[in-house]
Amino acid sequence: DTGVSQDPRHKITKRGQNVTFRCDPISEHNRLYWYRQTLGQGPEFLTYFQNEAQLEKSRLLSDRFSAERPKGSFSTLEIQRTEQGDSAMYLCASSLAGSGANVLTFGAGSRLTVL
């Protein structure tokens, strides 16, 4: 297992376009998280899944953002009608449920630049 993988590493798009990021967690981890990080800030929680169920979603998350984890393995994060304010690093992390739920393993992130 090579850890948490994210794709693409960098995406440049024009305002108004849709973008999708993919995350492949550590195979035995059943929890998957999405965070957003902007320059000079710590990661900001967006949403998390346990298996295929999306259990929590940040109230700050716009309706333009949607995440899925259809088979409880990989996850996608889609941003529709991108805005310049969406430019950020999108981080995925995974963990075990139960006693290991609090130890997150992060991927390298997907950097979004909206022109």
Added chain:
Amino acid sequence: AQSVSQHNHHVILSEAASLELGCNYSYGGTVNLFWYVQYPGQHLQLLLKYFSGDPLVKGIKGFEAEFIKSKFSFNLRKPSVQWSDTAEYFCAVNSRNDMRFGAGTRLTVKP
């Protein structure tokens, strides 16, 4: 509102200097506390964690942190920093299922 505060935005030290990075949180109830580190060009990595028990926890690379419940603090320390410790350090708190991070402290160690 629940929050995590890191006192220093950027810390510059010379090698062999001692390090202390402050972290305070404003959660009620039981919390789990973490320090993550992000080396230049690398992803976030767990440095150390506190769940319960001895409030002084030791992590990788000679780092330690002390949980002081009465002060809602979880400060990170290292007696003698090295150039390779140059990185960004994030304090994080988990009180339910969403882990909240501080804004981070950038540490620059001069050789």
